[in-house]
Amino acid sequence: MSAFDKLFQEAKAARETAYAPYSNFQVGAALLTSDGKVVSGCNVENGAFPEGTCAEGGAIAAMVRAGSTKIDEVVVLADAALCTPCGGCRQKLSEFASNRQIKIHVANLEGLRRTFTMEELLPAGFELNEQIED
Template identity: 60%
Template sequence: MSPLTQLFETAKSARERAYAPYSKFQVGAAIRTKGGKIIAGCNVENAAFPEGVCAEGGAISAMVLAGETEIAEVLVIADAEHCSPCGGCRQKIREFAGDDVLVHIADLNEVKKTYTMADLLPAGFELKKKV
């Protein structure tokens, strides 16, 4: 199975476990870390809107918990023609990903579009660490 297919299948499976009783809009995400791990996340809604968690944010939290802090590739999937990460998630991804990291957007059948982080968030916040 190709790395992209593995991301797709992982995100698709995560999407099926999403908790979306209000919007009925399930989203899954999968991250491939620089260390080679594939980590999934799904959206989790809450009655106290907007206090839910996006799929990307859930995957990033799981990634950090697994001891990884560098994203190599991301795939987001929904039952929609185009469901790209929201602005907040773009910044969350950027915290752990360089400008050249690929973010794939998929419907339930295939990848529809691929962006780089530079395309999605050309002027994101970045902490400049002092040497």
């Protein structure tokens, strides 16, 4: 099974557990970490909008909890033609991307719709500075 296939299955399973009583729009995300772990997350809505959590944010939290901090590949899955990460999630993914060329696959329930690199999705995101100037 390819990395994409494993991530697709994990994102699809995560989507099924999403808590989306307001929008009825379930999203799942799965990440492959640089140390070989696969973690996933789902969107969790909240009546105090926008206090919910996107699937990508949930997956990142699970990744950090599992002891990893670098992402090598991502699948985001929803029942939509093309559900790319929102702006905030693009920045969150960028924060943990192992490099600017990681693949971010966007899928629907049938399969892959399109693949982007981190650079394509967020060409001018905030960058972590190695040194802080006084």
